Amino acid sequence: MKRVQFSSPYLPYLFLLPQMTVVFIFFYWPSVQAIQSSFYLEDPFGFGATFVGFDNYLEAFKSSHYQQIARFTVVFTILVTVFSLSIGLLLATTADTVIRGSGPYKTLLICVYAIAPPVAGLIGMMFFDQHIGPFVTMAAWFGWDMKVGIDYVDTAFAMIVVAVWKQIPYNFIFFLSGLQGIPVSVREAAAIDNRSRLGRFRTVTLPLLAPTAFFLLIINMTYSLFDTFGIIDVIVKDKAANNPITLVYKVYMDGFRGNDIGGSAAQSVILMLIVLLLTVFQFRFIERRVHYN
Amino acid sequence: MIRNILAASLLLSTSAHAFATDITWWHGMGGKNQEVINQIAEKFNAAQDACSLTPVSKGTYEEALAAGIAAFRSGEQPNILQVFDAGAATIINANGAAIPAEDLITQAGYEFDRESFIEGVRYFYADADGKFVGMPFNSSAPIMYINTAALEKAGVEAPKTWEEFETIAPALKEAGYIPLVQSQLTWEFTENFFSRNNLQFASNNNGYDSVQGTTLNVTAPEHVMMYEKLKDWYDNGYFGYFGAGWSDNQKPFEEDKVALWIGSSGSFGGLQSSAQMPFSATFLPYWDSIEGAGTNSFIGGAALFAMSGKSDEENKCSADFFQFLTSAEIQYFYHQSTGYVAITKAAYELAKEDGYYEEKPIAEVGIQQLSLPGGEWSKGYRMGFYPQIREVMEREYNRIFAGETTVEDAMKTIEEEGNALLARFAKTAG
Numbered sequence: 188m189k190r191v192q193f194s195s196p197y198l199p200y201l202f203l204l205p206q207m208t209v210v211f212i213f214f215y216w217p218s219v220q221a222i223q224s225s226f227y228l229e230d231p232f233g234f235g236a237t238f239v240g241f242d243n244y245l246e247a248f249k250s251s252h253y254q255q256i257a258r259f260t261v262v263f264t265i266l267v268t269v270f271s272l273s274i275g276l277l278l279a280t281t282a283d284t285v286i287r288g289s290g291p292y293k294t295l296l297i298c299v300y301a302i303a304p305p306v307a308g309l310i311g312m313m314f315f316d317q318h319i320g321p322f323v324t325m326a327a328w329f330g331w332d333m334k335v336g337i338d339y340v341d342t343a344f345a346m347i348v349v350a351v352w353k354q355i356p357y358n359f360i361f362f363l364s365g366l367q368g369i370p371v372s373v374r375e376a377a378a379i380d381n382r383s384r385l386g387r388f389r390t391v392t393l394p395l396l397a398p399t400a401f402f403l404l405i406i407n408m409t410y411s412l413f414d415t416f417g418i419i420d421v422i423v424k425d426k427a428a429n430n431p432i433t434l435v436y437k438v439y440m441d442g443f444r445g446n447d448i449g450g451s452a453a454q455s456v457i458l459m460l461i462v463l464l465l466t467v468f469q470f471r472f473i474e475r476r477v478h479y480n
Numbered sequence: 481m482i483r484n485i486l487a488a489s490l491l492l493s494t495s496a497h498a499f500a501t502d503i504t505w506w507h508g509m510g511g512k513n514q515e516v517i518n519q520i521a522e523k524f525n526a527a528q529d530a531c532s533l534t535p536v537s538k539g540t541y542e543e544a545l546a547a548g549i550a551a552f553r554s555g556e557q558p559n560i561l562q563v564f565d566a567g568a569a570t571i572i573n574a575n576g577a578a579i580p581a582e583d584l585i586t587q588a589g590y591e592f593d594r595e596s597f598i599e600g601v602r603y604f605y606a607d608a609d610g611k612f613v614g615m616p617f618n619s620s621a622p623i624m625y626i627n628t629a630a631l632e633k634a635g636v637e638a639p640k641t642w643e644e645f646e647t648i649a650p651a652l653k654e655a656g657y658i659p660l661v662q663s664q665l666t667w668e669f670t671e672n673f674f675s676r677n678n679l680q681f682a683s684n685n686n687g688y689d690s691v692q693g694t695t696l697n698v699t700a701p702e703h704v705m706m707y708e709k710l711k712d713w714y715d716n717g718y719f720g721y722f723g724a725g726w727s728d729n730q731k732p733f734e735e736d737k738v739a740l741w742i743g744s745s746g747s748f749g750g751l752q753s754s755a756q757m758p759f760s761a762t763f764l765p766y767w768d769s770i771e772g773a774g775t776n777s778f779i780g781g782a783a784l785f786a787m788s789g790k791s792d793e794e795n796k797c798s799a800d801f802f803q804f805l806t807s808a809e810i811q812y813f814y815h816q817s818t819g820y821v822a823i824t825k826a827a828y829e830l831a832k833e834d835g836y837y838e839e840k841p842i843a844e845v846g847i848q849q850l851s852l853p854g855g856e857w858s859k860g861y862r863m864g865f866y867p868q869i870r871e872v873m874e875r876e877y878n879r880i881f882a883g884e885t886t887v888e889d890a891m892k893t894i895e896e897e898g899n900a901l902l903a904r905f906a907k908t909a910g
Binding site: 424425 | 540542543545546549552553567570571574575576577721722723724725727728731732735865867868871874875876877878879881882884897904907908909
């Protein structure tokens with residue numbers, strides 16, 4: 188392959204500049220500010236700040252409520268990622284084999300993705316509403332007295348269902364295009380070698396889908412950690428009370444509603460570190476097993 | 481062509497406000513209440529030429545406060561900021577963030593008479609000496625709404641005390657209703673439990689005297705008893721609880737499934753169109769067994785704060801607006817269109833003379849409850865990071881009704897975490 192050469196050594200930097208400026212202004216600068224604030228205890232109106240070292244961090248780690256939120260965030264992230272990935276994959280492999288009427292079928296599956304998270308949250312909340320929710324009525328048939336908003340587990344269930352439902356179409360699109368990228372000749376060869384569909388899926392399709400799956404894994408984890416904010420906000424209806432919330436929602440609650448700038452800055456730094464570690468882990472240990480091409 | 485239109489529209493917009501000083505008002509109200517705020521601003525702008533007021537909704541109460549704080553830190557604060565009851569300590573304790581309303585008004589050359597305000601609103605947003613820091617705006621009280629048909633069916637009278645409620649609850653349940661539902665435990669059964677029963681809510685004179693060393697009093701045996709009763713009633717089907725959200729709890733009352741509902745005096749406006757049955761209202765019950773109980777309730781709702789760092793001209797306009805807002809006519813208009821209570825005696829008199837309460841007696845319940853004799857502990861409370869303390873309470877109260885904790889333990893947790901938050905706030909203020 189021919190290497191592309193720039194005429195001037197400065198030119199590439201010039202092209203990078205707009206992107207870097209955006210990254211710097213909207214990511215690095217606020218991050219540095221967050222790190223700085225996390226070491227101070229600050230009056231909300233900014234009249235004075237006292238340096239408190241790692242107190243804000245210690246306070247978060249010591250709080251049993253914070254630990255509980257952290258544990259829920261882990262469970263929530265794993266469940267949402269696993270379910271939305273596996274259901275998306277299942278639907279994609281099935282849709283891939285549909286010959287007649289595949290267009291409308293696929294469109295119906297994809298269009299859910301166009302719904303904004305708060306709207307998804309609202310629709311989901313209607314299904315789980317204590318007074319009018321059809322899911323609550325259905326659960327009652329099986330003797331499940333569902334109390335979303337009061338019972339911790341019931342609310343967590345509703346949250347996970349809505350979050351998964353919202354993310355499936357996204358995974359579906361990527362898996363479907365990944366599947367369609369597998370050459371027909373490879374599939375036919377595999378069909379001759381192995382008659383079992385499941386066996387073929389495991390040994391041929393899945394490895395070839397691995398790059399897509401790895402990309403989706405990262406996207407889905409980030410989705411569960413951050414983008415579900417809107418869904419959670421709608422489900423807890425502005426009053427978190429004893430309902431499950433994720434770490435990012437706690438940052439919002441303490442910072443924007445509680446006006447505790449130092450404390451919420453420390454929490455957001457913790458969150459940043461978690462994401463950093465997760466990304467490093469994913470690229471070092473999982474990506475090694477992924478073969479591109 | 482386009483240039484001409486542009487020039488013309490520019491001319492128009494400048495001529496309309498040629499000499500007017502622009503002031504802004506950030507608030508946290510939506511829906512009908514936001515429309516009423518816009519109407520008041522229009523009335524103010526039409527009544528004089530010197531000032532032009534623009535109200536801006538910033539979402540909820542919490543969001544309005546957060547937006548105001550963020551704006552203040554970058555020097556972009558509005559002239560007037562609406563701050564809700566629980567957030568009042570945050571702005572009042574930040575010395576220099578707001579100009580006390582009383583100073584603003586006297587500096588603008590007006591007389592300020594504290595006595596012209598009704599008793600119940602005078603202290604909550606004032607400093608320890610009684611000077612008005614915030615100007616009470618939308619003021620409400622937690623009152624009890626009554627499903628009249630339900631009580632008739634059960635053949636009982638509306639309770640004045642919780643003891644009376646206990647005696648009638650079985651009959652209401654028998655009649656097929658949930659006897660009691662509330663909509664915000666923190667406000668109705670904690671804060672106003674302390675005010676209605678005249679009990680001390682927090683040390684340091686409910687937090688008014690100092691931010692240093694203020695501690696909560698939620699483990700008071702009477703308060704623990706209130707929640708043990710609530711839990712007991714819940715287990716027996718005398719009390720319905722649908723989570724910490726307001727509307728989830730209001731809905732069953734509107735749908736005629738509930739006999740008694742503790743809501744806000746400000747809920748009246750909305751209920752008139754949403755309730756499917758006739759209803760009336762009375763005071764929030766208290767405990768007869770507690771000595772000295774039956775005092776007035778804390779004022780709920782929000783107040784307006786004049787932010788500092790503005791020019792004298794703009795401050796004069798803010799003062800003009802406060803004067804306009806507290807005039808009897810505007811107070812009466814606001815009272816009628818929203819259901820919030822009128823905060824001045826003159827406005828209350830005007831509403832009476834006009835025969836408003838003969839037509840709608842429920843509208844008077846809130847103001848009557850706020851005008852009940854005050855006690856030592858019914859003036860108000862002042863605690864920093866209080867919105868976060870409320871969140872701790874909401875969490876623990878939900879856990880009580882979900883059966884995850886006992887009342888004793890919940891109150892201990894609230895006191896522990898609440899006191900830690902108060903100590904933290906004292907550090908930021910110190």
